[in-house]
Structure formats: structure tokens, C-alpha cells
Amino acid sequence: MRFSKHYILTSTLFLFTAVVCVVSVNCNSPQPQVVATDGKSLSVAYCKSCHQYPEPRLLDQETWTKHVLPAMAPRLGIKVYADDQYVNDLEAKSAVSYDDWLKIVDYYTRASPKKLIPARVPVAPLKDWSNFSLIKPAHDVPLATTTMVAFDTTGRRIYTSDRMNSSIFRWSNQLKMLSAVKYPSPAVDVQFGKDDKGNPQGVFTFIGSMDAVDIANGFVKQVDLNSINAQKEIQIAGKLPRPIQSVPADIDKNGLQDWVVCGFGHNLGGLYWYKQLQGNQFEKHTISTMPGAEHAVIGDFNHDGWPDVACLFAQADEGVWLFLNDHKGGFTSRNILRFPPMYGSSSFQLVDFNNDGQPDVLYTSGDNSDYSKILKPFHGVYIYLNQGNFKFKQAYFYPVNGATKAVAADFNGDGRLDIALIAFFSDLKKNPGEGFTYFEEDSPLHFIPHNLPIYNQGRWICMDVNDYNGDGSPDIILGNFSMGFINDDSIKPGWNTHTPFVILKNNNKFLSKKR
Numbered sequence: 001m002r003f004s005k006h007y008i009l010t011s012t013l014f015l016f017t018a019v020v021c022v023v024s025v026n027c028n029s030p031q032p033q034v035v036a037t038d039g040k041s042l043s044v045a046y047c048k049s050c051h052q053y054p055e056p057r058l059l060d061q062e063t064w065t066k067h068v069l070p071a072m073a074p075r076l077g078i079k080v081y082a083d084d085q086y087v088n089d090l091e092a093k094s095a096v097s098y099d100d101w102l103k104i105v106d107y108y109t110r111a112s113p114k115k116l117i118p119a120r121v122p123v124a125p126l127k128d129w130s131n132f133s134l135i136k137p138a139h140d141v142p143l144a145t146t147t148m149v150a151f152d153t154t155g156r157r158i159y160t161s162d163r164m165n166s167s168i169f170r171w172s173n174q175l176k177m178l179s180a181v182k183y184p185s186p187a188v189d190v191q192f193g194k195d196d197k198g199n200p201q202g203v204f205t206f207i208g209s210m211d212a213v214d215i216a217n218g219f220v221k222q223v224d225l226n227s228i229n230a231q232k233e234i235q236i237a238g239k240l241p242r243p244i245q246s247v248p249a250d251i252d253k254n255g256l257q258d259w260v261v262c263g264f265g266h267n268l269g270g271l272y273w274y275k276q277l278q279g280n281q282f283e284k285h286t287i288s289t290m291p292g293a294e295h296a297v298i299g300d301f302n303h304d305g306w307p308d309v310a311c312l313f314a315q316a317d318e319g320v321w322l323f324l325n326d327h328k329g330g331f332t333s334r335n336i337l338r339f340p341p342m343y344g345s346s347s348f349q350l351v352d353f354n355n356d357g358q359p360d361v362l363y364t365s366g367d368n369s370d371y372s373k374i375l376k377p378f379h380g381v382y383i384y385l386n387q388g389n390f391k392f393k394q395a396y397f398y399p400v401n402g403a404t405k406a407v408a409a410d411f412n413g414d415g416r417l418d419i420a421l422i423a424f425f426s427d428l429k430k431n432p433g434e435g436f437t438y439f440e441e442d443s444p445l446h447f448i449p450h451n452l453p454i455y456n457q458g459r460w461i462c463m464d465v466n467d468y469n470g471d472g473s474p475d476i477i478l479g480n481f482s483m484g485f486i487n488d489d490s491i492k493p494g495w496n497t498h499t500p501f502v503i504l505k506n507n508n509k510f511l512s513k514k515r
Helices: 004-009 039-049 062-078 098-111
Strands: 077-081 086-087 134-135 146-152 157-162 167-171 179-182 187-194 199-204 218-224 234-242 243-249 258-263 272-278 282-286 293-299 308-313 320-325 331-339 347-352 360-365 380-388 391-399 401-410 418-423 438-444 448-449 462-466 473-479 501-506
Touching: 039 098, 062 331, 086 331, 146 187, 146 234, 146 462, 146 473, 157 187, 157 360, 167 308, 187 391, 187 438, 199 243, 234 243, 234 258, 234 272, 234 282, 243 293, 243 308, 258 282, 258 360, 272 293, 282 308, 282 320, 293 347, 308 331, 308 347, 320 347, 331 360, 360 391, 380 401, 391 448, 401 462, 418 462
Parallel strands: 347 401
Antiparallel strands: 077 086, 134 501, 146 157, 157 167, 167 179, 187 199, 199 218, 218 234, 243 258, 258 272, 258 293, 272 282, 293 308, 308 320, 320 331, 347 360, 360 380, 380 391, 401 418, 418 438, 438 448, 462 473, 473 501
């Protein structure tokens, strides 16, 4: 079975986490031999042993003292009572002494701000439709809990899934529901392709447990799209820790299609590749045991003719890692971007923004379902330009509360890369329009943001970009997860809770210019 690069670039990604943005229990780094005596030096020594150092200024005082630090303490062996009080257990085997822990708490209490200052946007967003118009499906649902949206441009179909029914829904090009097939879990990702006989196939990733728990009941299946029935399915992987994406790659260059799977997990997770054997059997190999594997991209990054893997991790040790193929079924790893553990890394894409022939990084941070459920000024969309030799430098940032996913494409046909962005954890009270933003690039790395007036149509958690109607211009499909995960109890849904998805039809008709 073959899946083209076209489908790798247009796959959907669903992020649904409730992660602990603190020290991971899976930290493989040795505990530091600490000689420091003050709170700041102690915090640097212990925190940097597992992830990038979290500066006190990144969160407000209450969030540190009432939520994050009490969540971190048990992971270092310090007992907590009454939510934010600590126990001096002389028999406990802790990584840090009780007295040193209190010094760390005191340091973060004194050094953190009372409140975070909201980020200023460099360019005020326009409130308009830009070059898009809204299309809605012909069928509503009792409650929209969409977990996946995807354009199948070859079969001219749309596929969705949801948490409520754990089904795969197939929609016509006229947005009429054609079928619904129930599975043990909702699907969160799909890759489209064809088998050796030319029959359309979909490889679906089923997350298993939606909640942030260490239960390995996710799976990956190849489904015949002509029928969608169990008898024609091929099990690629099972017993996975909350997988959220699978991408094809012939890792060992033997001519058989393998699969790289992101097991996001919770405290346990990993990045895996499944070697295809004869008879549609697959053999599991581990690339990394870090939890939080979120989005993988396949490419020959060191130009040796072998497929490598770039992957965004979004648990405690957040960042982008390269896994370079060693030609023997294994990988060597190197970190290219790293972020503090409360950033809430949510998506990344490799794309050449400055047209120099080297892939740059489009990145979003905005997951906000952890122990620091506050609006954060560093949430938003970033561009890191490739400096060569696996070095990247930040060249653009636009603040967007709760940014979830960004996709770069030439939406207006001017030869420049624009950006479509969704924000599931947007400022629902004061700025609900930032739930979707279209960034129109008018000059190199300068964008005009447009907040399309669709915030009352749904709450967007997943997105796909492709030319669904064949007119040469990329369209956008947005999945509506309408209930739950609202960090402010005073906010009640004022948006549509019954429409599973909407399409933003691109009204420009063009064949994108080569850049």
C-alpha cells in the first residue's frame, strides 16, 4: 500500500490533553548532585535536570503556589495536604529535601508576578471574511464533539469522527452524511491512499482513552473506504498509549510501507515505528520513550537518502526533536527547539517561509488544560527560520490565546504563504473571535490577521486544509468540539453545539504559483 507525500502534509491532528506541565515521572536524567542553598539555584538544579527551566515570570503567583507547585511536589517525593501545604515526612525517599523544597516554593512565590500582563498584538486583526465564505453540513447532531476532520480529495469525500458516538462519519461533497460506522474509540487522525489494486484506503488512528490516563488501548487500522467494514480492516498497531497521529514511511527501505506512530500517552508514552512484514503483519520498534509525542513529519533531513523523523513533544519536556535514521532500524536523536513545560506546545509544520530551500518551523503553543488554566501571553503562533546545521531562530510571533493548530498555505494565490489558525482555548469571554484567525502574508514575514465572524458557529479543536472542490485553491474544514474544557466556570456556550463541522470555502480560484 502506498501513501503519497501529499497526504502526509494534509493530515489532521487532534489535540485533546490534560497534561501535567511539570516534572515528568519518566525523566531519565540522573538527579543532580545539588550543592546550592538558595531557592533560585535549587530550582535551576532540579528543574533543568528534566526539561527547560520554567522561569517564575511565566505564570502568576497564585497559579504557581496553588496549582503548579503542589502538582510538582509529589513527583519529587514531597507529600501535599490541604491542596497547597507540604508534609515533612522523614521516612519518605524524596528527590529533594523538605527544607530545600520550601526554599524553592518561597523563591517562586516571591519572584513571580501577581498577574500576567497580556501580550500586545503587533497588528490589530480585521473583522471580516477575507476571501472565504461559510458552508455548513446538511445534518446536525445532538451534541457536537468532533475529534477529527479530513478532506479526501481523491474520493471527493469528507471524513469526521466524534467523542459522543466513537464513529467514523463519511460525508459527500455536498456535505450530506453517507454513512456512520461505530468503533471502540473515536478516531483522531487519518491518512488517505490506495492499496496495490487501486482501492481507496484510509489509515485511521484511534486514541483509545480520551482522558489523561495511562491506559494503552489506542490502535491504528487500515480501512477499505469503499465499504468500511471490519472484515476488510488491517490492524497496524494496538495497545497504544493514547496515539494521536500515524504517518507512512519506508523506514528500512525494503519497499514495504511502515508507519510512524505518535503515542501521546500521559505519564507514559512514546514515538514508535511499525515495520511491515509479509502478510500485512507489523512489528513494533521504539524510537523514543518520552511521553507527549504529538506530531511527526517524515523527511530526509541530513540528505543521506534515508527517511528521518521530526517530532513535536508536548509533555513536560516540550520541544521538537530530530530522529536521524541510522540505516539499521534505529535512530540517533538531537533536539532542535525546546520550550518550558507550561508552554502547551500544540502543533508544528515544516515549511519554507523565506524560499531559501530549507524547511522552517511553524509552531503553536496553546494547550491550556493542565494545572495552569490561565491566559498566557506566550501562547500563539511562531515562525522559526532555518539557519542551517539544524539551528533555528525565532523570526515571528503573534499572540493568540490557546492556539491549537496552524497550517501554512497560499490561500490567496499571490505566491506567499498564509496561515490558518484555530485556538480551542481562546479568550472566550473577551475575545471569542480569536478562535479562528487567517493570517494573510502581505510582505516577507509580515501578516495581516483576519478574525472571521464564525465564533458563534462552534468551538474549533481540529482542522484540515485542502482543495475539497477542485477549483485549485485550498479550503479549510473546522471541527466543532462544543462542550467541556472551559476554564472559566462563568462562561456558558454561546456558540452552535449541534453542527459537527464547517467549511471555509476559498472564493479565490487559482492554481498556486510556484515559490
